[in-house]
Amino acid sequence: xxxxxxxxxxxxxxxxxxxxxxxxxxxxxxxxxxxxxxxxxxxxxxxxxxxxxxxxxxxxxxxxxxxxxxxxxxxxxxxxxxxxxxxxxxxxxxxxxxxxxxxxxxxxxxxxxxxxxxxxxxxxxxxxxxxxxxxxxxxxxxxxxxxxxxxxxxxxxxxxxxxxxxxxxxxxxxxxxxxxxxxxxxxxxxxxxxxxxxxxxxxxxxxxxxxxxxxxxxxxxxxxxxxxxxxxxxxxxxxxxxxxxxxxxxxxxxxxxxx
Ligand SMILES: [Zn+2]
Numbered sequence: 001x002x003x004x005x006x007x008x009x010x011x012x013x014x015x016x017x018x019x020x021x022x023x024x025x026x027x028x029x030x031x032x033x034x035x036x037x038x039x040x041x042x043x044x045x046x047x048x049x050x051x052x053x054x055x056x057x058x059x060x061x062x063x064x065x066x067x068x069x070x071x072x073x074x075x076x077x078x079x080x081x082x083x084x085x086x087x088x089x090x091x092x093x094x095x096x097x098x099x100x101x102x103x104x105x106x107x108x109x110x111x112x113x114x115x116x117x118x119x120x121x122x123x124x125x126x127x128x129x130x131x132x133x134x135x136x137x138x139x140x141x142x143x144x145x146x147x148x149x150x151x152x153x154x155x156x157x158x159x160x161x162x163x164x165x166x167x168x169x170x171x172x173x174x175x176x177x178x179x180x181x182x183x184x185x186x187x188x189x190x191x192x193x194x195x196x197x198x199x200x201x202x203x204x205x206x207x208x209x210x211x212x213x214x215x216x217x218x219x220x221x222x223x224x225x226x227x228x229x230x231x232x233x234x235x236x237x238x239x240x241x242x243x244x245x246x247x248x249x250x251x252x253x254x255x256x257x258x259x
Contacts, residue, residue, distance in 0.1 A: 075255055076119045078145050080155035080209065081106035082219075084129035084137065090160035092225035096235060098158035100127065105222055105240050105247075106156045112248030121147060142212045152183060152251060153217035155209045158234055159224045167227035168197055169243070172205035172219040179216040186257075187218055187250030194246030195239065216254075220247055 081103040083089035088097030103124070110120045123141050124130055130140035145153050159170060171188035173180035184202030192199050202218075210217045222243050223230035233239040 073255070074117060074119050075151040076121060076147075076149050077113050077251060078121045078123065078147070078150050078153040078215075079106050079110050079113070080123040080141060080145070080153065082155055082157040084124050085127050087129055087134060087137070090158055090225050092160075092231045094231060096225060096231060098160075098225060101158050101222070101234050101240075102156045103127065104237075105244055108241055108244030109154065109156065109247050112244050113251060116248060116252045118251070121150070138208060141209070145209065145213045145215070145217070150215045152215050152254070153209065153213045154187070154247060154251060155217070155219045156247075157219060157221050159221040160226045161224055162226070164224075164226050164228065167224050167230045168200065169195070169223055170200070170221040171202045172207065172210065172221070173202055174210035174213075174217065175204035175206055177210075177216065180210065180218065183216045183251070183254045184218045186254040187220060187247055190250035190253065191220070191243060191246035194242045194249065196242075 081099075083097075083099035083102060085099060088099045089102065090098045103126075106122065107125070110122055113120050121144060123144050129137040131137045169188065169191050171184045171191065173184035181202060181204070188200050188202045191197075205219065207219060209219060220243075223234050225231050225234065
């Protein structure tokens with residue numbers, strides 16, 4: 001399915017979050033729920049508006065400024081686009097390699113998280129791997145993931161399986177990590193909702209990126225390149241945006257509750 005993951009880049013959040021921070025105190029469960037809804041809505045609206053895919057009313061500015069900042073506190077998230085040339089990663093029967101798709105989705109996740117007030121570090125922003133050999137590339141990603149102050153790591157990949165019928169997203173966490181499991185559950189729940197799939201559970205795993213991260217880490221396998229329908233969807237910009245929106249919303253919801 002996947003092997004390793006990554007990290008690199010550093011942007012300032014568009015919304016600082018002081019005022020929201022005050023609003024966040026003494027939150028009731030219901031209050032958190034509404035915060036979460038606000039974050040999800042805002043992230044989606046922002047992403048759709050940025051790409052000219054507004055679905056309804058041009059009122060996204062309001063939601064964008066008020067809701068997202070409430071939950072992030074500028075937390076630092078490492079977004080890792082898996083693989084990178086010459087390692088293309090998994091390849092579909094039609095010759096589509098995951099490395100490029102991983103980067104496309106990772107950049108959308110970066111935007112969504114920044115719009116929600118997070119600081120994002122990308123492991124890679126170009127098509128190439130971080131270093132010459134796989135071993136050095138993974139070591140470089142490990143170092144980025146372990147940067148001081150990182151609050152969570154999300155590694156983006158595309159899956160592949162021998163049975164072409166298998167499809168859909170999967171989210172992995174390090175077996176035994178309670179926080180990782182919590183984060184993974186939040187991400188898969190939001191991804192499934194965002195793309196209109198039935199609810200799925202998160203999966204425990206023991207992969208390099210999960211194992212080597214100090215902060216809670218998840219691997220998002222966005223879909224199966226070995227499934228014809230997924231192969232098409234994973235290359236579709238609108239679907240990539242839905243995936244990214246769900247990933248960002250899942251991370252935001254995790255931090256909204258984790259305080
Ligand atoms: Zn992969």
